[in-house]
Amino acid sequence: QVQLVESGGGLVQAGGSLRLACAASGSIFSFRTMAWYRQAPGKQRESVASITSGGSTNYADSVKGRFTISRDNAKNTVSLQMDRVNPEDTAVYYCYAVRGVTAYWGQGTQVTVSS
DSSP states (O other): OOOEEEEOOEEEETTOOEEEEEEESSOSTTOSEEEEEEEOTTSOOEEEEEEETTOOEEEOTTTTTTEEEEEETTTTEEEEEEOSOOGGGOEEEEEEEEETTEEEEOOOEEEEEEO
16 A cells, blocks of 8 residues: 655745655655645645656646756655745645556645745
8 A cells, every 4th residue: 555645844934945755655666657736725736746757847837947846766755845935835735646547645734835
């Protein structure tokens, strides 16, 4: 059973930085895609950034140039570096992974950006 555990959320001031990490219970090498999603109160869950097993990345327009996704296969982690955050980035952030046709979700970590 795959488990994804997020960490690194918290309260940060606008313009600041935060780094989220997602630790998988096993090797992430076989995950075709890993990603970060977020869900703000009253809004639908949306994709923030994704990275393939080959290292290709994709970002939502709202975070391009500010957020960076990376994966460390040796440590079985995927991270999201969040820079120049703003209050619109406030949300619960979820780790997501796909292996074959099966998708896995973490429990989420709260990120709150104060103005």
